[in-house]
Amino acid sequence: MRNRAAGLLGTALLAGLTSCVTSGDLEQPPAALWTAPDPPQDAAWLRIEPGPALVVGIGQRATLRLRGRGARDAHCLWGDEGHGKGTLRVHSPTAPGVVDVRCRSGAHAAAAQITFTDAVERPFEDPYAGGALLLKLRKEPRGLSATAGSAELGIRSLDRLLERLGAQALPAFPFDRSGTRDSIGLAGWVAVVLPPGLNTYQAIALLRSDPNVHPESYLPVPLAEPAAAPVQLTPLGVAGSRDLGMTRLPPLADPRGHIPGLGIGIAVIAGDLDPADSAIAHRVRTKPWESDARDADGNGLPGDASGADFRRLLIDRSTAVPRLALAPAAEPAGEAGTRLARIALEAAPGSWLLPVRTRDDPWSLALGVVYAAAEGARVLACDWPAQPPHWILRDALAYAQQNCALPVCAADSLPADWAEPGGSVLDAWSGETRTAFFTRPLEASWPDRHPGPAAGAAAVALSRRPDLGPEAVSDSLRSADPVTSVASQPRGACREAEHEARGERPPFWKRTRISGGYERSEGGGLSLPPGPDDPANPDAAAP
Numbered sequence: 001m002r003n004r005a006a007g008l009l010g011t012a013l014l015a016g017l018t019s020c021v022t023s024g025d026l027e028q029p030p031a032a033l034w035t036a037p038d039p040p041q042d043a044a045w046l047r048i049e050p051g052p053a054l055v056v057g058i059g060q061r062a063t064l065r066l067r068g069r070g071a072r073d074a075h076c077l078w079g080d081e082g083h084g085k086g087t088l089r090v091h092s093p094t095a096p097g098v099v100d101v102r103c104r105s106g107a108h109a110a111a112a113q114i115t116f117t118d119a120v121e122r123p124f125e126d127p128y129a130g131g132a133l134l135l136k137l138r139k140e141p142r143g144l145s146a147t148a149g150s151a152e153l154g155i156r157s158l159d160r161l162l163e164r165l166g167a168q169a170l171p172a173f174p175f176d177r178s179g180t181r182d183s184i185g186l187a188g189w190v191a192v193v194l195p196p197g198l199n200t201y202q203a204i205a206l207l208r209s210d211p212n213v214h215p216e217s218y219l220p221v222p223l224a225e226p227a228a229a230p231v232q233l234t235p236l237g238v239a240g241s242r243d244l245g246m247t248r249l250p251p252l253a254d255p256r257g258h259i260p261g262l263g264i265g266i267a268v269i270a271g272d273l274d275p276a277d278s279a280i281a282h283r284v285r286t287k288p289w290e291s292d293a294r295d296a297d298g299n300g301l302p303g304d305a306s307g308a309d310f311r312r313l314l315i316d317r318s319t320a321v322p323r324l325a326l327a328p329a330a331e332p333a334g335e336a337g338t339r340l341a342r343i344a345l346e347a348a349p350g351s352w353l354l355p356v357r358t359r360d361d362p363w364s365l366a367l368g369v370v371y372a373a374a375e376g377a378r379v380l381a382c383d384w385p386a387q388p389p390h391w392i393l394r395d396a397l398a399y400a401q402q403n404c405a406l407p408v409c410a411a412d413s414l415p416a417d418w419a420e421p422g423g424s425v426l427d428a429w430s431g432e433t434r435t436a437f438f439t440r441p442l443e444a445s446w447p448d449r450h451p452g453p454a455a456g457a458a459a460v461a462l463s464r465r466p467d468l469g470p471e472a473v474s475d476s477l478r479s480a481d482p483v484t485s486v487a488s489q490p491r492g493a494c495r496e497a498e499h500e501a502r503g504e505r506p507p508f509w510k511r512t513r514i515s516g517g518y519e520r521s522e523g524g525g526l527s528l529p530p531g532p533d534d535p536a537n538p539d540a541a542a543p
Helices: 002-017 156-165 200-209 336-347 362-374 391-402 451-464 470-478 482-488 495-501
Strands: 047-049 053-057 061-067 075-077 087-091 097-105 108-117 131-137 168-171 189-194 213-220 265-270 313-316 323-326 352-357 379-383 406-409 424-426 433-435
Touching (some): 047 108, 061 097, 131 200, 156 200, 189 200, 265 362, 265 451, 336 379, 336 451, 352 362, 451 470, 451 482
Parallel strands (some): 265 379
Antiparallel strands (some): 061 087
């Protein structure tokens, strides 16, 4: 019944939004999908300011002004408001929609459109410039590739809508997560790219009304892409059979386990982290065969030789079909993330480090969290500003914990009720916070101040008891005697990690089939594939 009602609502909304409000002898049939108004025939003679396309909240009033030599004699019509001259005050309709304003002075005409929307935050200043948003679908889409957008998700209503809008969908988490548990449903998250020339707010309202979409998951993408796409973009690859044998851990031998944190990976997720810093570079896990132009280990992310840089991720629309790509490398800035890594490694000198650089928006942070967990880090040290309760970040943290990774974040980095039974999620479109949204809390450790010492302590605890899950480690760290508490915890569910740490079972990367043209040498190692400029490489550019 609910899906049927939502479908009827979407049909009604589509019918209402495709009819612009016009009046009188200037009335013209609306464009098929809310196209932008025509530019003035002679801006010096007659134009409408502040611009031809305004975005105003529902219930508010828009004020327009006529400018030019013919403004005094101009006659304007819009909706049911009749006519006006000079300063035009256009009142909001009762429902979200688009109001056409058409003015004429002699043989000259000018037009404007006012988009009245119930969106609380309006990040798209020009509603016709195109944009991008994140949504979580109720069904897992089929056929998505990280390399290019698609209008075919295998979900009939959404496929029809995407085709009509001329929109494309891309996976929001475009790297390989095979071998991990994902009851959270990260595959349901998609980034939808809307083309320019389409009214962004009206299109988003339609997408949110589809019965196969969780409307409260809506999140605008702040970097949809710059007006002119940067040069030398690196498209994301197609994730294949991963070979983590390409990964090289920092050499450190301690058969008796005396080095605190031995064998445990700490991912530092921050925007200002420098993996080349002399105090931490020797503990960074590396991939010697990875380069910016190639994805040696098959995880879908080229260039993650020493961690990943999600500050560089953007949506490239310079090609016929939008794609996810990486911009040229950004220089590290600041010191806070590097300092966090130093503190964590001082407490757990046997740990290896996974640097993950992010921006401060929820999508970038969620990408960093999921990547770190998929790469096998057991402790995720978070260094980012306070975040509203966005659904995508909560899903990423829950996915990490489901895969035996413990997020360690500053107390003010995440909503406080995420650590309590129940929880909340923010609907960025309506501005409403839905309470009691989550069925269980995040079993994370929230230190009072700096997360560095807590991340190191968590790594030390896991090196002694790699079978323990995030909740058990978090409870132990909060106790009066963490060492005794860790030792006395019952056997945990992370047994795969425990067997590998003790050498009782080969690491899972040794049980993974090698693919992608990499050959075993006679000595049992891996031969280095030809580089991009090597004549032996069939893809090498001609001199």
